[in-house]
Amino acid sequence: MQKIGITGVHSAGKTSLAYILSAYFKMKGCNVKLLHESVRENCPFPINSEANQGTCLWNFHTQFLNELDAEAQGYQLAICDRSVLDTFVYFHAVNPENPITRAAVQQASEWLTTYDVLICLEPVDHVGLHDDGIRSTDRDYQRLITEGFDKALALYGKEVADRTIKASSEDVFDANRRSKLIAQVESKMETAVL
Numbered sequence: 001m002q003k004i005g006i007t008g009v010h011s012a013g014k015t016s017l018a019y020i021l022s023a024y025f026k027m028k029g030c031n032v033k034l035l036h037e038s039v040r041e042n043c044p045f046p047i048n049s050e051a052n053q054g055t056c057l058w059n060f061h062t063q064f065l066n067e068l069d070a071e072a073q074g075y076q077l078a079i080c081d082r083s084v085l086d087t088f089v090y091f092h093a094v095n096p097e098n099p100i101t102r103a104a105v106q107q108a109s110e111w112l113t114t115y116d117v118l119i120c121l122e123p124v125d126h127v128g129l130h131d132d133g134i135r136s137t138d139r140d141y142q143r144l145i146t147e148g149f150d151k152a153l154a155l156y157g158k159e160v161a162d163r164t165i166k167a168s169s170e171d172v173f174d175a176n177r178r179s180k181l182i183a184q185v186e187s188k189m190e191t192a193v194l
Contacts (some may be wrong), residue, residue: 001070001074001077002076003079003115003116003117004117004189005080007082007086007118007120007121008119008122008146008149009122009142009145010142011169012122012168012172013121013173014121015036015037017181018036020172020178021182024182025079030077031074032075033070033079035063035067037081038062043058048135049093051095052091053091053095056087056091057100057101060104060108063080063083064111067080067114083112084107085105085109085152088101089149090148092148093141109156109159117164117185117188118164118165119164119167119185120164120165120166121169121172123142123168124170165181
């Protein structure tokens, strides 16, 4: 199974891109599984700046399990609205690393190599944070998380640097830029198959 991980701070367009890519590859005849962001679906622990170790580990293991489940079900392509590393970026933005999360981060960084393409999205300043009742609308918190993703990818993303696409929310919402982003994703997917 091929896998696309979409990572980055909240309100950057990840979910929109996940739906766009899912529809695009389905229309090309691919058997696609869209894996939704687990924290939004049913996380029993606090999120955002109140996230605790339970949040972090529950999220990590749920994402990990959902990706394995998609493979076991025989899908050709899984499009992941978040990667296994995301929860640690959020957790470590407001909590110190500890031996338990350090061990899980190590596993997550190795799991990054299972993504054929990793897309890291960043928001643009002129796009406001939408109050969806779930994610924080604090712009400073969003910047803190964006910096956390930059650090995490620099530290843990070396093995997948050739498969990583850095993009912005404008690349998702502008039709011309979106076409270029999709072409870039397809190119990296073809390279991954070779």
